[in-house]
Amino acid sequence: MTTMVTVHRVNAQGLYRNADGTLEHSVQRSQQAIMSYELSHLRELEAESIHIMREVAAEFENPALMFSGGKDSIVMLRLAEKAFAPAKIPFPMLHVDTGHNFKEVIDFRDKRSADLGIKLIVASVQDAVDKGLAQDETGPRASRNRLQIPTLLNAIEEHRFDALFGGARRDEEKARAKERVYSFRDDFGQWDPKAQRPELWNLYNGRIKQGEHIRVFPISNWTELDIWQYIADDKVEIPAIYFAHQRMVFERDGMLLADNEFIERMEGEEPYEEQVRYRTVGDMTITGAVESDADTVEKIIEEVAATRQTERGATRADDRSSEAAMEDRKKEGYF
C-alpha cells in the first residue's frame, strides 16, 4: 500500500490543498463569472437535470417526485421548480413515511409542498402494516427500511404512477453507479441490472406497458459535494438536522444513533449528549449522525471535501449488511 501513496496537491472531490496544507474552496470556482460560452459544472449539471425532468413531464401521463426530505430530494425539488417556472411543478410529491422520521424533516416537507402549491401524497408504512401489506420487525435492530418497498409499490399501483423521480446519485453506491437515468421497473417494481435499456446521448426511452413504470434519476451525475455546492450557490433551504446541533446519542456499530422512541437500546448502549450533524436523512432507527461542529453550509462543504468516508458507509446501517446490500434491495423495488 505504501508504495502507492504519493504526495498530491489534489484533495478529495475538488478542494485544492495548498502547500501549507490549508484547503481552498472550489465553490469560488463555480461562482466565477464565466464570460465565454462555457457553463460552470453546477450549471451544466443543472441543465442536464432540468432536461430530464421536462422529458418526463412531456412524455408520461402520471409522474410523481419521491421526496424523502433529504438534501438530494430537496435539490431535485428545486430543479423541478426551475424546469417549469413560472408555472407550478406539474406533478405531486410522494413521501414514503415510515413513521420513524425526524420531526424537523416532516415539518420541512409540509412547508415546501405548501410553498410550492403542489400536492403531497404520503404513503404510510404504518398504514401498510395496519392493512397487513407489511410486517414490522422486532428487537433492538428493528427497522422499517425494507417495509418501504411494499408501501411504495402499493402507492404506485394505487395512484397509477408511470414515472417516479428519485434523488439517487451514482456516486453513492456501486450498484447505483450502473443504473440508468431512466430505470425500467417491471410489473413487480423490480430492477434487473442485466437487462437495462441502453441510454445514449440525451435520448431517453420511456416506453412502458401497463403496470410497468420508470424510476427517473435526474441527479444521477451529481456527487455529494456537487449537491452541497449547489445548496450553497443557490441558497437552497435545508432542514436543521443537517447542521451541527446538540443531541442525545448512543454508539452502535461505530455509528452514532439518536436516542429515540423507535429504537430499543441494547445492553451497554448508554446515551450521551454530543454535538452532531446528519450527512444523510433516513429513518431514525438506521441513520447515524457524525460528530461535527459544521453549523453553516460553507463549513459542511469543507467537512465533506476533507472527509475520508462515503456518506452511506459512514451513516447507513442498511448498506453495511453485505457487499451487495443495495443491489439486492434495488432489485426488489427499493428507491
Place this chain on the structure above:
Amino acid sequence: MSEILRFATAGSVDDGKSTLIGRLLYDSKSIFEDQIESVTKASEKRGMEMDLSLVTDGLRAEREQGITIDVAYRYFATPKRKFIIADTPGHIQYTRNMVTGASTADVALILIDARNGVIEQSRRHSFIASLLRIPHMVVCVNKMDLVDYSQEAFEKVKEEFREFAMRLDVPDLTFIPVSALNGDNVVDKSENMPWYEGRSLLTHLENVHTASDRNMVDVRFPVQYVIRPMTDEHHDYRGYAGSVAGGVMKPGDEVVVLPSGFESTIKAIDTLDGPVDEAFAPMAVTVRLNDEIDVSRGDMICRPNNQPIVTQDVDAMVCWMDERATLLPRKKYAIKHSTRTARVMVKDLHYRLDINTLHRDEAATELSLNEIGRISFRSTVPLFLDEYRRNRETGSFVLIDEDSNATVAAGMILGETPS
C-alpha cells in the same frame, strides 16, 4: 474551459483499464477509506494485495466473474475540473455498452499494452470512438514498467497506432506512456521516463480544450415542453422550454419555427433565476416569442437563414443493440430524434461493417447484436436533422422496438438519402 469533462474508457481486465481508473481515483484521493477497506477485503479473498479494478466493478456478477459487464459511471474532481468517467467493457460482445459510453464522451481513453502493441481490440475501440465522434483521443501505452520504461517501445506503438488511425477521423490524438499499476505518468510525471516530455494523464485531462467541440454556429432549439402557467400573475405567459442543441440564441433574434415555417423574433429567454442575454448549448431555458404562433413539443426553433435538413428519408450508421431480434429491411420501428418521436421503416441495409477490419459486407441482409451498418429509412413525419459530424444532438437518434419497447439501435445521421 468547460468544467465538466466526460471521458470514456473501454478495455478488458487484462489491459489494466480498471486499474488505471482505480489509480486515477486513488491517487486523486477520490476513493474513500471505507471503499478502500472493502476493496482490500475483497482483494484478500482472492489472494491479492490490493486490486484497484475492484473499485469500479459494482454488480455482484461482475465481481464474481472478474469482468465489467455494463457501463459504470465514476466521478472525481480536481480544482480544475469535474470528471465523469464512462467505464465500459472492452470485449466485442459488449460493443453496445461501449457505444453507449462513447455517445456523450469528450475524450476517449484507449489503453494499449506496451508489450503487445496495437491489437484487434485497440483498433475496435478506436473505431467506435471515431464513429461516435468523440472529439479527443488519448492513447495510454500501458505497462511501461514491463518494457523497462523504454522509449523505443513507446515510439513503436505510437507509430503503429498513427498508421492505423490515419484511416479514422480523429481530430485530436495524444499518446502517453504509463504504468497504471505503479502510477507512472497517471497523476504525477514519472521519474522512470525522463525522455517523455509530455504531461501526465491527469494533467492532460485537466487541460483538454473542449470549448470548440460544441456547435456554436447553427442555432437549434428542439421544443421540449410548452409552459403555460395560466395563473392570474402569468395569464398570457407562453414559453417554449428546451435545451439548446446548437448555436447562440439572443433576445431580438429572428427565428423560424419548424415545421410550420412561421417566423418571429425572440422576446425573452427565461430561467427561474431571471432572463438571460444569451443561451447556448447545453443550457436548459424557456424561450418566448413576439408573435403568437402555434408551437408544440417536437418543433424546432432555428434561424431563417440557417435551417436543419428537413426530410423523411435518412441515411445513417446504426449500431444494433437488441439480443432478441435483428434489424431487418422493411421492418418498422419507433424513432426518438431530438424531441420528436415518430415511426420509421427501414428501406435498405447497404452494408455491415466489420469493426475489426473495417471491411464492408454488402451482401449482409440483417444486423444482429453489436453489429454496425449503414441503413436508409423513411419516417412518418419530417425530421429536423443535421449530419452527426456537424451536431451530435440533432444528428443522433435511437430506434425502439414497438412490441418489446426495448431500445434496439443507436443511430448517427449521414444525411438525407440521395435520390
